[in-house]
Structure formats: C-alpha cells, structure tokens
Amino acid sequence: FIRERADRAAGTYERAILEGYPAAGAQELAMRTLTEGLRYSKYAILREVVENEFANEVPEAERESFTRKLLPLVGNVFSIYDLSDDNFALSPDYDLLYTELTGAVVLYIEEYGV
Numbered sequence: 001f002i003r004e005r006a007d008r009a010a011g012t013y014e015r016a017i018l019e020g021y022p023a024a025g026a027q028e029l030a031m032r033t034l035t036e037g038l039r040y041s042k043y044a045i046l047r048e049v050v051e052n053e054f055a056n057e058v059p060e061a062e063r064e065s066f067t068r069k070l071l072p073l074v075g076n077v078f079s080i081y082d083l084s085d086d087n088f089a090l091s092p093d094y095d096l097l098y099t100e101l102t103g104a105v106v107l108y109i110e111e112y113g114v
Helices: 002-018 023-035 042-053 060-078 092-112
Strands: none
Touching: 002 023, 042 060, 042 092, 060 092
C-alpha cells in the first residue's frame, strides 16, 4: 500500500515538473496524491487537542493514556463530522470539531480529573 502510494506520488511529481510546474507546485500535487482518501485519525485529533489546550492540566507522561481513555467517550462528537474528506483539516468543520472536543475534555476533567 505504502509503496504503491509513494510510486503514484512520485509519478505525479515527475509529470508536473515535465508540464512546467514549479517544484513547490509539483510537490503539492504529489502530496495530494499521496494522502488522497486517507481518513483523519480520531486519536490524532484528540491528542492534538489534549496537547495544545491541556498541557498544564495533563502531564506529558500521561497524555497518551488520557487520550486513549477519553477517545471512546467522545465518539459522539466525531460522529457528525466527515473525517474522510481530504480537505477536512482545512475546513470550518475541523475548527468546530476541535472546539467541541476541547469542551468535552473540559467537562471530563471537571467531573473526573485527569
């Protein structure tokens, strides 16, 4: 799977360069090919929220276990978002999801602690 994706991305890059794209544009097209159709990880998104918003509340050594413990409890938050959209991280929905997850973590910490 990885080799096939890498080969397709390399081919996209090569074609773009031959068509006159600048290197940065060719790289962007190659990255789009490489990541096309991959879903965003719920764990990675939640971990990002915990790391960015709760660094003072959740010690670094406990962040992984805290995130794993919390993930099943916030599944309903993820359920209304389409994580399969290739541009999800750039969409307003990502910001909404991030905000909702932040709120869910606040409520959890207030009720149960870390």
